[in-house]
Amino acid sequence: MLFRFPKDDKNYAWTTHVKNKMLHYRISEQKVKTILGNPSRKEEGIAPDTSAVMKRNDTPKRKEELWVMYTRKAKISKGRGKTTIISTWRYPGISPKGKEIPIPEDILSELEKLL
Helix, strand or coil: CCCCCCCCCCCEEECHHHHHHHHHHCCCHHHHHHHHHCCCEEEECCCCCCEEEEEECCCCCCCEEEEEEEEEECCCCCCCCEEEEEEEEEEECCCCCCCCCCCCHHHHHHHHHHC
8 A cells, every 4th residue: 555645735734753653653644634623532732832632443353542733823814724733643542531642652752852
């Protein structure tokens, strides 16, 4: 299966980090956009001015969550701003609500280098 990297457009900007994580976790551009558009849960991100959204991705064999961390820059004029997608990951099981977002250690260390 070929993986197509997403391209920046008027609504979304994709960081190199998220592109690498999409490839690593086999998460498509459309899946990320679906999670952003209709999340099951929304939490505050670990970095300033970021948010993280989650959607369950359960199968008969496993329970898991797909997470996307993003920031939204507001436009001064009409319409909503551009969304910069920072990272995405799979979390096995069910994460606790309202607590720190369960980010795998490898992603956390890479994010700390970026920020």
